[in-house]
Amino acid sequence: MACPLYLLILVLGVVLQSLSVHSRVEQKGRTCTVVPEGHGRDDSASIISAFARCNKDASVVFLNETYHVERVMSTHGLENVTVDIKGTLVWGTNTTYWINNSLPLGYQNQSVAWDFGGDNVFWTGHGYGTFDGNGQIWYDLANGTSNMAGRPINLVIRNSTNFTMQGMRFVQSQFWTMAVHTAQNVLLEGITIRSVSNSSAPTQNTDGIDTFYTNNITLRNWDVTGGDDAVAPKANTSNLLVQDSHFHITSGVAIGSIGQYPGVYEFIENVTAERIICDGCHHVGHVKTWTGVELGVPPNGGGGGLGFARNVVFRDYTVTNISQGVAVITQCTSYNNLTGDCDTSTFQISNITWANITGTVSNALLGSLQCSGAAPCTDIFIEGVEGLVFYNTTLPEPAVECSNVMLGPGSVTCNGNMTIS
Numbered sequence: 001m002a003c004p005l006y007l008l009i010l011v012l013g014v015v016l017q018s019l020s021v022h023s024r025v026e027q028k029g030r031t032c033t034v035v036p037e038g039h040g041r042d043d044s045a046s047i048i049s050a051f052a053r054c055n056k057d058a059s060v061v062f063l064n065e066t067y068h069v070e071r072v073m074s075t076h077g078l079e080n081v082t083v084d085i086k087g088t089l090v091w092g093t094n095t096t097y098w099i100n101n102s103l104p105l106g107y108q109n110q111s112v113a114w115d116f117g118g119d120n121v122f123w124t125g126h127g128y129g130t131f132d133g134n135g136q137i138w139y140d141l142a143n144g145t146s147n148m149a150g151r152p153i154n155l156v157i158r159n160s161t162n163f164t165m166q167g168m169r170f171v172q173s174q175f176w177t178m179a180v181h182t183a184q185n186v187l188l189e190g191i192t193i194r195s196v197s198n199s200s201a202p203t204q205n206t207d208g209i210d211t212f213y214t215n216n217i218t219l220r221n222w223d224v225t226g227g228d229d230a231v232a233p234k235a236n237t238s239n240l241l242v243q244d245s246h247f248h249i250t251s252g253v254a255i256g257s258i259g260q261y262p263g264v265y266e267f268i269e270n271v272t273a274e275r276i277i278c279d280g281c282h283h284v285g286h287v288k289t290w291t292g293v294e295l296g297v298p299p300n301g302g303g304g305g306l307g308f309a310r311n312v313v314f315r316d317y318t319v320t321n322i323s324q325g326v327a328v329i330t331q332c333t334s335y336n337n338l339t340g341d342c343d344t345s346t347f348q349i350s351n352i353t354w355a356n357i358t359g360t361v362s363n364a365l366l367g368s369l370q371c372s373g374a375a376p377c378t379d380i381f382i383e384g385v386e387g388l389v390f391y392n393t394t395l396p397e398p399a400v401e402c403s404n405v406m407l408g409p410g411s412v413t414c415n416g417n418m419t420i421s
C-alpha cells in the first residue's frame, strides 16, 4: 500500500526536528554523562536529555568542564538519581530571553531558570561543582529595582522528597540563588554562595535561599556573601534548621516577609538557626510581615495576609558589626517601601527567641520590636547577650525599643518606645 504523502512529510519532519535538537549525552548503563558542546554553545538541550534518559536509579554526571546554559530547564520526576557535578555551569546573559522565558516559581510572581524535582535525589558538587549565574548583568540592569520581573532565581527544588545536596558553589547568582517549593526532608550542606557587584549597582535581592510549602529542611555549613537575606523562610515553612554557617554582609536569617496575600492563611513554624557567625550582618534575626492593608500586587506589593509565625530561635551566634539591630520584628512591609499602617497586620507573631550571642554591634540597638496593634506579639525573649559589645556607649544600657509587645514571665524587657511612621 502506498504511503500517504502527508505521513512521509510528518515522519521527515520528526526526523529533522530530532536532529536539530542537538544533544550530547554519553550513556553507559545507568550513567549519563553530559558532554559540553564547547565554543560557548548552549548545553541546555544536552542537560535536559541526560535527565530524561537517566531519570530513575541512575546517575547524571557533569565533567570538570564548563557548560553553558542559554535556555530555561525543567527536569522533573526523577527517582533515586545521583547528580554529580565536577565542573561549572555558566548561565547566559541574554536578559531579553530570560525576562521573556523564565519559568514561574508559583509564588510572588517570581521566576526561575532551572526547575528541578525528584524523590531520593543525591546531588554532589564535591566542594567545587559551581553554578555561575553571570549575575553582574542583572545587578546592573536592575540597579536597585526591587524584584525585577523575569529576573530568574537560579535553581528551584520542587515537588521533592528526600533531596540532598552537598558541596556546591554558587557565584554571581542572577537573583535569589535558590528556592525550595513543595518539598520535605531536604538537606543542603557545604554550600558556598557569593554574589558581589563590581559596579555601582547593588546586589539587591540576591537572597541565598527562600522556602515555600516545605517541611524538614536542614541547611548546614553554608557560607553566604550576598546583598540580601541569606535564608528567608516564607509561606508554610515548618521545621527548618540552619546550623554551623557563616554569613557575610547579608540580612542573615529573615523570617518572611510573610502575609503578602490578602485573606490567605500562611504560617512559619519551628525555625532554629544556631552556631552562626554573622559578619557585618544587618541583624541576628529579623521577623517581618506585610501590613494588614493590601497595596499593589506581589512581588513588590501586597499585604492583608493572615496566619502566624511561632517557635523561632536564633541562638549561639558570634557577630561583628551588626548594623540595624540584633533582634528585629517589623510588621510594616508595604508596597514599594511605603510607610504607615504598621498597626493593621493580624499576622500573629509569638515565641521568638534570640539567645546566647557574643560579638560587636555598630549602634546601641539590641531590640527593635515593632509588632502590630491588631495582633500584639507574645513570648518574645532576648537572653544571654551579656557578651555583646555595643559601640555606641552614649546610652546607659542597650536599647530595646518596643511597640505592641506583650510582656510575660521571662520575656524581653523594653526600655524604649518606638516612633513608627
Ligand SMILES: *[C@@H]1O[C@H](CO)[C@@H](O)[C@H](O)[C@H]1NC(C)=O
Binding pocket: 030, 056, 057, 058, 059, 080
Ligand atoms: C538506586 O539506584 C542505584 C543505581 O544508581 C541502585 O544501585 C540502587 O539499588 C537504587 N536504590 C533503590 C532503592 O532502588
Ligand SMILES: *[C@@H]1O[C@H](CO)[C@@H](O)[C@H](O)[C@H]1NC(C)=O
Binding pocket: 064, 128
Ligand atoms: C579541573 O580541571 C582543571 C584543568 O582544566 C584542573 O586545573 C583542576 O584541578 C581540575 N579540578 C578537579 C577538581 O579535578
Ligand SMILES: *[C@@H]1O[C@H](CO)[C@@H](O)[C@H](O)[C@H]1NC(C)=O
Binding pocket: 077, 078, 118, 119, 159
Ligand atoms: C510530584 O512528583 C510526583 C512523584 O514524582 C508526581 O507523581 C506528581 O505528579 C508530581 N506533582 C506535580 C504537581 O508535579
Ligand SMILES: *[C@@H]1O[C@H](CO)[C@@H](O)[C@H](O)[C@H]1NC(C)=O
Binding pocket: 094, 096, 097
Ligand atoms: C536574545 O534573545 C532574544 C529573545 O529570545 C532574541 O530575539 C535575540 O536574538 C537574542 N539576542 C542575542 C544576542 O542572541
Ligand SMILES: *[C@@H]1O[C@H](CO)[C@@H](O)[C@H](O)[C@H]1NC(C)=O
Binding pocket: 119, 120, 161, 162, 185
Ligand atoms: C524518603 O526516605 C524515607 C527514609 O529513608 C523513606 O522511608 C521514604 O519512603 C522516602 N520517601 C520517598 C517519597 O521516597
Ligand SMILES: *[C@@H]1O[C@H](CO)[C@@H](O)[C@H](O)[C@H]1NC(C)=O
Binding pocket: 184, 185, 186, 187, 216, 218
Ligand atoms: C528530615 O529529613 C532528614 C534528611 O535531611 C531525614 O534524615 C529525617 O528522617 C527527616 N525527619 C523526619 C521526621 O522525617
Ligand SMILES: *[C@@H]1O[C@H](CO)[C@@H](O)[C@H](O)[C@H]1NC(C)=O
Binding pocket: 140, 143, 199, 200, 201
Ligand atoms: C545606578 O543608578 C545610579 C543612580 O541613577 C547611577 O548613578 C549609576 O551609574 C547606576 N549604576 C549602573 C551600574 O548602572
Ligand SMILES: *[C@@H]1O[C@H](CO)[C@@H](O)[C@H](O)[C@H]1NC(C)=O
Binding pocket: 238, 239, 269, 270, 311
Ligand atoms: C513544631 O514543633 C512542635 C514541638 O516543638 C511540634 O509539636 C509541632 O508539631 C511542630 N510543628 C510542625 C508544623 O511540625
Ligand SMILES: *[C@@H]1O[C@H](CO)[C@@H](O)[C@H](O)[C@H]1NC(C)=O
Binding pocket: 270, 271, 310, 311, 312, 313, 351
Ligand atoms: C517555643 O519555641 C521553642 C523552640 O521551637 C520550643 O522548644 C518551645 O516548646 C516553644 N514553646 C511553646 C510554649 O510552644
Ligand SMILES: *[C@@H]1O[C@H](CO)[C@@H](O)[C@H](O)[C@H]1NC(C)=O
Binding pocket: 146, 336, 337
Ligand atoms: C526602604 O526603606 C528603608 C528605610 O528607610 C531603606 O533603608 C531602604 O533602602 C528602602 N528600600 C528601597 C527599595 O527603597
Ligand SMILES: *[C@@H]1O[C@H](CO)[C@@H](O)[C@H](O)[C@H]1NC(C)=O
Binding pocket: 313, 315, 353, 355, 356, 384
Ligand atoms: C543559652 O545558653 C544557656 C547556658 O548555656 C543555656 O542554658 C540556654 O538553654 C541557652 N538558650 C538557648 C535558647 O539555647
Ligand SMILES: *[C@@H]1O[C@H](CO)[C@@H](O)[C@H](O)[C@H]1NC(C)=O
Binding pocket: 362, 363, 364, 392, 393, 394, 395
Ligand atoms: C548613639 O545613639 C544615640 C541614641 O540612639 C544616637 O543619637 C547617636 O547618633 C548614636 N551615635 C553613634 C556614634 O552611633
